[in-house]
Amino acid sequence: MLRKRIRISKNGLIIIIVFVIVLIAYFGSSLSKVRNINVKGVNDLGAQQVINATKIDDNSTLLNVFLHHKTIAKETEQKLPSIKSISFGTHNLRDLTIKVSEHPTLGFINKNGGYYRIINNGKIINQKMSSPIGNYPTYSGFSASRLKKMSNIYAELPSNVKTNVSEFYNAPTKLNPYRIKIDMNDGNKVIADMRTVRTKLKYYPGMAAQMKKKGVIDLEIGAYSYPFKGKK
Structure with missing residues (x-):
C-alpha cells in the first residue's frame, strides 16, 4: 500500500508558523476580549437581561x-426559561x-403578590414580576388544565382581538x-363559552363598532349586546 507524503514548502511552513504566532498573540492580548455585545431577537426580554x-x-474572550x-446557552435558558434557543456569532x-428566540408570551397570572408569565401550553414561568409587561391579558380563577386551554385559545385569536383583551x-x-368572562381594553365586557369562544370572538370588532354605548357582548349562546345598567 502506497502512502502519499504531504510536502510543505519552506514558504508554506513559514506562513503556517507566522499564522500560529499571530493567533497565539491575538488570543493572548486584549484584542481577543469581547468589545461589543449585540442581542438580536428579544421581544419581551431585555437585551441587558x-x-x-x-x-x-x-473581560470575556471570544x-x-x-x-x-x-x-453558556444551557445555563442562560435555565435562568430565563422564556428563551426557546440562544446562539452566538461574531x-x-x-x-x-x-x-435569541423566545417562547411567545400568552399572558400573565397574578399569584403570591406578583405576576408570572404564561407561555405555550399554559406553562407558567417561575419568575416573579411586580407588574405585567406588554399588551398581554391576565387570567383569573383558572385551574391548570383550564389555563392551558384558555391560553391556547388566546394564541389563536385574530391579532385585532388579542390586542383588545385585558383579562380572562x-x-x-x-x-x-x-362559562367565562372577558374584560376588553375598550371598556366592554364579554360573556362567552370556552368551547365556542375561539370562533365567536372574531366577530367582536364588528359588534363593538355597532354599539352606541359601552356594555356587554354576550356570546355564550347566541350573539347580542346590551349597554351597562345605569349608563346613559
Whole structure:
C-alpha cells in the first residue's frame, strides 16, 4: 500500500508558523476580549437581561465563549426559561452577537403578590414580576388544565382581538361549567363559552363598532349586546 507524503514548502511552513504566532498573540492580548455585545431577537426580554444571564462581559474572550457556547446557552435558558434557543456569532473578531428566540408570551397570572408569565401550553414561568409587561391579558380563577386551554385559545385569536383583551375570568355556573368572562381594553365586557369562544370572538370588532354605548357582548349562546345598567 502506497502512502502519499504531504510536502510543505519552506514558504508554506513559514506562513503556517507566522499564522500560529499571530493567533497565539491575538488570543493572548486584549484584542481577543469581547468589545461589543449585540442581542438580536428579544421581544419581551431585555437585551441587558440576556447579557447578564450569559455572564459575558468585556473581560470575556471570544475563544472562551465559543469553546463553551453550549454550556453558556444551557445555563442562560435555565435562568430565563422564556428563551426557546440562544446562539452566538461574531464579526470583526471583536464583537459578539447573541441571537435569541423566545417562547411567545400568552399572558400573565397574578399569584403570591406578583405576576408570572404564561407561555405555550399554559406553562407558567417561575419568575416573579411586580407588574405585567406588554399588551398581554391576565387570567383569573383558572385551574391548570383550564389555563392551558384558555391560553391556547388566546394564541389563536385574530391579532385585532388579542390586542383588545385585558383579562380572562373563569366564571362557571351550574348550567354552564364552561362559562367565562372577558374584560376588553375598550371598556366592554364579554360573556362567552370556552368551547365556542375561539370562533365567536372574531366577530367582536364588528359588534363593538355597532354599539352606541359601552356594555356587554354576550356570546355564550347566541350573539347580542346590551349597554351597562345605569349608563346613559
